[in-house]
Each structure stands twice: as C-alpha cells, then as structure tokens.
Amino acid sequence: MGVGAGDVESPLLHALPAVRRTGTVWTAAAHIITGVVGSGVLSLAWSMAQLGWIAGPLAMLCFASITLVSTFLLCDCYRSPHPEFGPARNRSYLEAVHTTLGKSKAFLGGLFVQVGLYGTSIAYVVASDTSMRAIQKSNCYHKQGREAACEYEGTLYILLFGAVQLVLSQLPDFHNIQWLSILAAIMSFAYSIIGFALGFAQVIGNGYVKGTIAGVTAYSAADKLWKVSQAIGDIAFAFPYSLIVMEIQDTLKSPPSENKTMKKATAIGIVITTFLYLGCGGFGYAAFGDKTPGNLLTGFGFF
Template sequence: MHNGSSSSLSVTERGYLPSEKFDDDGRIKRTGTYMSATAHIITAVIGSGVLSLSWCFAQLGWIAGSITLVLFSVITMFNSILLTDCYRSPDPVTGTRNYTYMDAVKSNLGTLQYKLCGIAQYGVLTGITIGYTTTTAISMAAINKSNCFHKHGHQADCHVHNNSFMVIFAVIEIILSQVPNFHKLSPLSVIAAIMSFSYSLIGIGLSIAKIAANGIGKTSLTGIPVGKDFSGMEKMWKTFSALGDVAFAYSFCFVLIEIQDTLKSSPPENKQMKKATATGIMASTVFYMLCGVLGYAAFGNDAPGNFLTGFGFYDPFWLIDVANICIVIHLLGAYQVLAQPFFGFVESFARKKWPQNKLVTKEFSVCGIDINMFRLVWRTMYVIVTTIIAMIFPFFNDFVGLLGAGTFWPLSVYFPIEMYISQAKIRKYSFAWIWMQILSLACLIVSLVAAVGSTRGLITSVQSFKPFESVS
C-alpha cells in the first residue's frame, strides 16, 4: 500500500538513483537480515498456540497428534516458500516490491481478491490480538495465584478476576503501539523470540519432572477414550477443535510479506526469506513436538487447555512464575508484530484520503520520539476496543481454534498457492496445477471441519458465562 508520504515515492518520482541511504524504491534503506527475519517468524509462530498442544494431543492421541503436527508444519513451510517469491512481481528477484500481503494479492490476483484478503487478514490479526489479551491476563493471574498458594497453602481460595490484568496489559500495549512501524520492531521481536523459547523450555522441563515424579499419565494411541462420560459425538467435536488449534499454532503467512519487506535487498530477499522461513518453522516444530508430546505424557487425557497453568501451583512455584512472566513479555511483543500490518494499513489509507490534514500527516518530535496525533489516537482506540472484547469473551481454546480454522485455508494456503500459480505462469490442468489444487481443497476441508468444532465449543462456553466475569 503506497503511502502519501514522500518516503514512499519511487526513485524515478524523486529524481535520483538508489544511494547509501535509500533502496531501489526510494524508501529508506532496509537493514533486516536472515537473523532478524527468523526472530520475527519465531515470535509470530510460537505464540500462545504452543500452550494448547498437549490438550490437542489428548483429543487426537499419540498417532493422529504427531501426524497432524508434522503435516501442518510441512504444508505451512511449502506455502510460505511459495509466498516468498510473491514479494516482488512479476519477477521474484528484480520485480516491483509488494510492501504488504494485500499488495501481493492485488498485483497477482486483482482487486476483488485483494478486498477479500483484507477482510480475512485484518480480521484474523484483530482476533489474535484479542486472544493474546486473554492469554496474558490468564498468565498474570497464574503468577498471582501461585504466590498466593505458596503463602497461604494449597487449600486457600486464591481465585482472582482477570479484568484488572487485561487493563494492565492494555496500558503497556498502548505505549508499545507508538512504535511507528515494523522496521523499528526488531529489538522487541528478538526479546519476544527468546521469551517464547524460554517458556516452552520451562514447560518441557516441568513436564519431564512431572513424568519423573509420577510416571506417564493415562494416555492412549487415539486420545481420550469414548465412554459413559465422553460420547462419540463429543469426541468428534473436540477432535475438530484440536485441528483448529494446531492450524492456529502454525499460522503466520499473513505477516510473511511484511516481515520480508524489512530485509536488505542483497542477497535477494526471497533467498533470505526462504532460509529464515525454513529455520523458523523447523525450530517451532521441534518445540511444538516436545511441548505436545511431553505435556500429554505428563498430564495424560486430563491435559489442560493451557499446559503452563496446569502444573498445579506447587513448588518450584518461582519457576511457574518465570514461565508465565516469559509468556507475558513474549505476547507483549507478539501483539505488536501482528497488529503493525493493520495499523499501517489504516494509517496509509488515512494519508491517501486526507493528504492535507496536519493531524494525519504531521510528525512531532517529543524527547527524540516521533509522535503523530492520528497514530496516537487510532492505535490507542484499537487497544482499548480489543481489550473490552477480550473482557466480554474470555474463551481461550475455542477462540484460538476458531481463528486458526477460519484463516488457515484462505491466508496460509489459498492465496499463496494462487499467487504462485499466477506469478510462475503454471498452466491450468498441468501436473503441478492439479496437485496444488488438491492440496488446497484438502486444507479447505480441514479448515471447515475445525471451524465447526470450535464454533460448537464457543456456543457451549457462551451458555455458561457472564460478561466481564472472567476468573482464574
């Protein structure tokens, strides 16, 4: 999306050639590297999705759980690699840059698909930021509860309301949201990526300790067995919902182009991004496997929706606290990585619509920080609205499943495959075309099935909840 600001004008429009300070498109030189892109990817991929994987294993069992994780990882990697070639059009190395995922869709697939993509992309990004608000509040509450149990004993009533923690999270996000764009987010992403590794490792360590102390929980090859307390119908719905959770755990394609746009132009961005994508997804899959397998082994069929809050609040209580602090810090950063594309879209739209309006275009410098009135007001409102929605609908698992299901197919499968077919000029009904369509159709079926499962879970949760009464 081209901004109305002078920094977005092309080189020919500005009347000079690329220099030490500017790239081939006249924008300030990009400085991103393979390492910074990998950090962005890990921050976006290893999100709160990792926390529900042991629950997914309990629904799917050892065989289907492991196969599902590997399949989603391969499909995500394949589609992400196709997508890296769509950053420049029509040629992946020398073509014109597409600054955002939506720009790539527009230049490859036309205006109608571009609009549909916008609805899907910004819908999911908003949904995930709402989910992150809920998750962070649960983790903050877990710290509070663990300290309360430690102080007053395990019989104490340590229930806490989550709303105050959501407000604290919102205040910090309002401040962080003033980071002007993706290019300035690298330090935050690196910290967030380190945190995601840390809490995953702590969860893995606690699972191993639990297995060492109590042996392996009650597990089975097919997950929770059907019995008098658990009907076949219930099993089917839960399985569908678990598929949605796994899809959500791998979804990051919708910020891939935005991450690629931070890379230096030499070596070619698509080469760097392919390496970063492969590293990021493989690292994530190893962690996912460990968290899912060890979490399921530790808790068995009783695995909780968020496995870090399921270790009781027993000693070492400080370790649970550290893990939850890591989740909070990680999600503070991940919220920004996922919200920035939407922020940028609204702001560039406003600049094009009202180019003369000083409130929209003028930047003020306060203590060396660039402040823009429109950015300040709009981003603050966004954080406030998403926080209020999170307070009204605090359902972690089903919400995550529905988001994953609803967006996995269009954003992680359909658009990347269709853009690649268009850009690489793959002939209709050729072998490559046919098997790509088969892959897309199979993923669509999985998405629909998972969406149905999660919707049913949400309906069940809605029947027994009171708005603004989320308690941990």
C-alpha cells in the same frame, strides 16, 4: 541494500523513502520464530491429549507442512511480475494481493485479514488474562493449600493488557524498536523451553509415560468431536504467520534474491518451531496424561 535504480516500489507505497535492507537468513529465521512461537504453544499439550499419540504429532507435522508450502508461495510474491528480478516490491500481504489479483480481491483479502487480526487479538487477550489469574491462583494454592477457594476476576487484567497495547502502539517508529524484538524473542523461547523442560522433568519424576493412542476418553461422541475439533484449531492457530511474511522479507538484503533467502529462513524457522511444539506438546501430555491442562505452564504451577 538500498532501493537501487532497478527497483520499483508498489504504487501503494510510492511516497515512502528508500530504505536500507541488511537482513540475512538468520535474522529472518529469528523474526519467524518470534512471530510463530506465541501463546498458542501453551495449549499444545492439551491438544495432543485430545488427539492421542498418533494423531497429535501427525496433526502438528501436517500443519507445519501446510505452513511451509504456503509461505514458499508467498515468498515468490514479494517481487512482481518476476519473483526474483521484479522490479516492483510488495511490502505487505495486502499489497501482494492487490498487485497480483487486483483491487477487488485486495478488498476481500483485507476483510479476511482484519477478521484474522481481530480473532488473534482476542486470543492474546484471553491468554494474558488466563496467565495472570493463573499466577495468582498458583500463589494462593501454595500459601493456603489445594482446598482453598482461589478464584479471581479477569476483567482487570483484560483492561490492563489493553492499556499496555494502546501505550506501546503510540511509540514512534514502533516496528524498528530493536529491544522490543529482542525481548519478544527471549520470551518466546523462554516459555517454550520452560514447558519443554518441565514436561521432561515430570516424566522422569513419574517414571513412566502417560497418555494413550486414542487420547482422552470423552463422555460422548459429540463431546469427543468437539474437543478434537478444538484441538486441531489450536494447532492450526499456533503455526501460520502469513500476515508478516512480506514484512520480514522486506528487511532482507540482496543478492541473493529475497525469495531464496526467505525460503531458507522459513525452512529453518519451521523446523525449530515444530521441534519446540512437539517437545512441549509431547512431554506435556506424557507428564499429565488425561489430566493435561489447557495451559501447560499453569498446570505445572497448580500441581
């Protein structure tokens, strides 16, 4: 649906041309799943191991609920002043903050957004480095045995990852490259389902479920507190997608109103994501117990 006579674009984007919006609840749900299911899923088994069989699933359900409620609130900020009839559209998170709370709050919000993006970028760089070194170590162990000194420097992979990001960021109309979105969706589902399936197969192979109610036994109370805090942080990192809610909602056609469609898509996306997370985290912990690795797929590759 194009921008009609009753639509008013935000002053921040008044120079942008009218766009044709054709998104549905299912395309939005697919974007949500692709955006949420990232590298964080690979550490959920370790997080589950630190928290145990009760606190681990409860923490995931808690953060899933928080994400659901906060996203529902954001969905009503896409149009202003009325969440359904607008007429102005807010195409990004910062634009919604600017329209709703004013310029000074938008500046403060922008600061937090940039810090969040910086932290997320670091997490993905570290995850790419860890994954590439894990592939090399896994191949080395399979060829030379578990006693081999298979250690590799990660600087090269960090530089390569950064170079790839620089190249991709220069592609014209990057946000509309359909094949890249499809590839990202396939990859998100692939390593989640692989981790899920490998954990399930390992539990069947073991013949019993490992793990305890209290989680991994730590050397001291301080060590346990630190690992539990890190586990909760990993779970919290794996769920939110507030920075891309508005961009996804801006692809939706209307009627029905965009906020209603986006809320349905959010519910679908969060349910599927939580199911994958509980499966990967639960079966990973059940397969390895106290020896659950920080990266689920590297754990299966090594052992």
